[in-house]
Amino acid sequence: MKRKTKKVIKxxxxxxxxxxxxxxxxxxxxxxxxxxxLNAGNLFGLTLGIGFIAIGFALNPIVAFIKNQIDSxxxxxxxxxxxxxxxxxxxxSITFFATLGKVxxxxxxxxxxxxxxxxxxxxxxxxVPSMSLVQRANAAVKYLNEHPDAVAIAAGGQGxxxxxxxxxxxxxxxxxxxxxxxxxxxEDKSTSTDENIANSKRIIxxxxxxxxxxxxxxxxxxxxxxxxxxxxxxxASSIPAPSSPKGKPTFFTREVFGVWAQWIK
Numbered sequence: 001m002k003r004k005t006k007k008v009i010k011x012x013x014x015x016x017x018x019x020x021x022x023x024x025x026x027x028x029x030x031x032x033x034x035x036x037x038l039n040a041g042n043l044f045g046l047t048l049g050i051g052f053i054a055i056g057f058a059l060n061p062i063v064a065f066i067k068n069q070i071d072s073x074x075x076x077x078x079x080x081x082x083x084x085x086x087x088x089x090x091x092x093s094i095t096f097f098a099t100l101g102k103v104x105x106x107x108x109x110x111x112x113x114x115x116x117x118x119x120x121x122x123x124x125x126x127x128v129p130s131m132s133l134v135q136r137a138n139a140a141v142k143y144l145n146e147h148p149d150a151v152a153i154a155a156g157g158q159g160x161x162x163x164x165x166x167x168x169x170x171x172x173x174x175x176x177x178x179x180x181x182x183x184x185x186x187e188d189k190s191t192s193t194d195e196n197i198a199n200s201k202r203i204i205x206x207x208x209x210x211x212x213x214x215x216x217x218x219x220x221x222x223x224x225x226x227x228x229x230x231x232x233x234x235x236a237s238s239i240p241a242p243s244s245p246k247g248k249p250t251f252f253t254r255e256v257f258g259v260w261a262q263w264i265k
Contacts, residue, residue: 010059017056024049028253030246037247041254099256106223111214111237115149118200119174120193120217120225121156121166129169132218135241137173140216143239144179152179152216153203155187155196193221194228194265201232211235218243220251224258 028045031037055062066082069075119140122133129137140152152174156166165188175181185203190196204211212235215225219240229236243251 010063014056014059017052017059021049021052021056024052027249031250034246037250039250039254040257041250041252044253044257045249096256099259100252103220103223103252103255103259106226106238107219107240109238109240111143111239113147114210114212114214114237115147115151116204116209116211116213117143117150117152117239118197118213118215119152119154119170120196120215120221121170121190124159124162124164124166124169126161127163129173132241132243133166133169134173135218135243136216137170138177139239139241141174141177141179143214143216144183151183151185151209153185153187153200155190155200157188157190159191193225197225197228197232197234201234204234213237214239217241218251220248220255224255224262227259227262
């Protein structure tokens, strides 16, 4: 009876690992398939998913190997190694989900009456703006229409595969939506979010604009942007632009690693 119970438990664990792996692949593969996007977010999720499936299928030989080695001189080393892996995995999980909670908590709309808006750049494919950049520009347009005294800084330089700067592209998108060009200042030298905000801060100081800023970017990006703003002496609120539902797991996960990188900086 005990043997049968152990067998059933093993089957349940095996099935759970394989199902969990399949779910992770389902959640993280859409950006790769539809947009060809492979970043730290879906690379992590897909690797984890494949790993769970592999462990699930190989569970029996893994357990058998551990049982065979447990009483050998190598047994203590194997048990110690497994213990260390489990502790590291637990610490990683706690830190990961705590950071993810911060990212999610900052993904909501908090802007009120800020008169300075920073629109953060994003990828352009040739002359065609990515959907993320369009969403950011649209979010800023809506805010400027609701706050006629506000001005925007369109921040983003020109990458090697871009036919115009991201700042200029944001300007074009916003003016096409009816925003007066005199209300938009182009910042076209930056190559990262850090530079977007640092260069925008210089423009703010040069033109005497308010340091209480509203950041127009995708919702998953707001927390890291607020961290960088704080580092540059700016008080940031959020104008979050929505991201694709299918892309959320990938981009929110990537943002966790982006936040960790910012902590290191």
